[in-house]
Amino acid sequence: MNTVWKGAISFGLVHIPVKMHSATEDHDIHFRTLHKSCSTPISMTRTCPRCDVKVDSADTVKGYEYESSKFVLFSEEEIEAIKPESARVIQILSFADLPQIDPIYFDKPRTSYLVLFILKRGEYCRVSKKENKNRN
Template sequence: MATSSSSRTIWKGAISFGLVHIPVALHSATIEHGIDFDWLDKRSMDPVGYKRINKKTGKEIDKDNIIKGIQVEDGQYVVLTDEEIKAAYPRATQTIEIEAFVPMNELPFVYLDRPYYLAPVNKGEKVYALLRETLLKTGRAGIARVVIQTKQHLAALVPSGPALILNLLRWGESVRTWDQLDLPAPGTKAAGLKENELKMAEQLVDDMTAHWDPEKFHDTFTEEVMKLVNKKIDAGDTERVIKPEAAEEAVAPSNIVDLTELLQRSLRGGKKAERAPAKRKPAAKRKAA
């Protein structure tokens, strides 16, 4: 079944561009929706879990005897310790560091992975709105890196209505190219399209055009299964299964301060100036001046 919506804060930090910091909180923008079929023992209605099995012997293996390895060739593995893996984790920061701004129409949909809402905190409303309206006016998205739960992500910061959306992106090496696909040549002439065909297709698109309304589209499979489930509930056809409760995830603290006044210094190259402070003049020269 679908999980309920939650406004619980997942992460706290700040958007950073130039010398400006915008304190924000990260919230999930999606709900896991669908049918979750659990495995049950039909003899006792007990939950059925997964075992760690040695694929060669078929015997169950204890967790303490499991190590992690990466296959580099057929049957050849490089073994890494937990300490080595931990050392490779990206440094945990509380900053969404914008590295560049790109036109939104240049960001292919295939790179979009998972969206999150960003909400201002600690009196960051004004500078939050400043970035949102600037992105809307310029038609750009901020490309940034962010670390969430020890994992580094590439992300796009895009405006949507009153909100800023942090959409995690797939890395370039995770996206396949279309070079090996047999696709029609770009352009109407190269594809062999006739003018009357284009006109009729445009007319059909115009006739079917409507404003986006997600309420008009439903997961019909889930609806049909839930109708069956509710029918069985009404008939008293249910079984009692006791499951352990999941632990609540900890939320990282935040000590980010609003630095709106540094916007003008960022435009003047204040970031470089801050890294290399000017040397003080000798006392005699200062007096003469």
């Protein structure tokens, strides 16, 4: 079972590290694209149309196209740095009774569950001591 997200649940002063897993499996039929003449699956390779070469994933960067063919480039570190804190924390503001939740939210592609992220032995103690030290 793959982890689809790691973060924390936060309510008040309580902060609990969690991992999110998909609660459903995909049993839909998926088709592969095949070469018509020999029935071999076609590989989707990254190629640069300007240089006409195959491009390895290590040689790619993220960019935002602000005007036709003009890009602002971002490193993975820059993208991670600008992510809002909410991208890693689920803040619980209130609780709801089950009948108050629209069944559309239980749709298969969106269904997930959270698992407590187990810290290494003694890690909580170190974090707790560090937080107390910072408060003083």
